[in-house]
Amino acid sequence: MDLPARVGARVRELREADGISLSELARRSGIGKGTLSELEGGRRNPTLETLxxxxxxxxxxxxxxxxxxxxxxTLSGDAVDAVLVERYEAPDAVSDTYRIRIRAGARQESTAHTAGTTEHLVVLSGTARVGTVREPALIGPGTHASWHADTPxxxxxxxxxxxxxxxxxxxx
Structure with missing residues (x-):
């Protein structure tokens, strides 16, 4: 099964397990109902922002x-390409590790994630501006930043x- 089909099927499984309709998930996520239907049917390639x-x-x-x-x-968004490297499940949290690339000259604003979510970024090369929209940090190779990701x-x-x-x- 290719990426769009597998991810679409998984989104449908998660939605159905939660007992919500396609229309309700579209409303909650701000994703168009037609787009969501195509994604669940494996006919649309998922973007990072959509997922x-x-x-x-x-x-x-x-x-x-x-x-x-x-x-x-590899999931791609407006400015970021991300590859899930590892998912670690602990009793109190799930930690996802991604290898990412932020494209030169690009900027991506992400909406708030679920309450209590945090993000931690270590720069390998280049200089990044990351963090909350109100207080981003400028960080370079070998440095890191952390922020609350339950805000934009x-x-x-x-x-x-x-x-x-x-x-x-x-x-x-």
Missing amino acids: YALTTALGVPLSTALTGLTAPA HLYEAPAEAVEAVLIVRHPR
């Missing part, structure tokens, strides 16, 4: 929609592309 909106509306980590894939999947936050590569490792911690 985050859907999984946040379902109250689950992004990695929940990606588990069971036979190979690491951003990723930006003001000049050259940024390579980084991102850990997203979702409380249970």
Whole structure:
């Protein structure tokens, strides 16, 4: 099964397990009902922003929609490409580790994730502006930043592309 079909089927499973209709998930996530229907049917390639909106509306980590894939999947958004490297489940939280690239000159503003979610980014190369929209940090190679991701936050590569490792911690 290809990525769009597998992820679409997983989103449908999660929605049905939560007992909500396609229309209700579309409303909660801000994703159009037609777009959601195409995604669940495997006819639309999921973007990073779309999957985050859907999984946040379902109250689950992004990695929940990606588990069971036979190979690491690259998800792309307006400015960020992300590959899930590991999902770690502890009694109190799920931590997802991603290898990300922020494209040169690009900026992505992300909506708030579920309450209590935090993000931690370590820059491998390039200089990134990341963190909450109100208080972003400018960080370079070998440095890191952490922020509360249950508020709007951003990723930006003001000049050259940024390579980084991102850990997203979702409380249970």
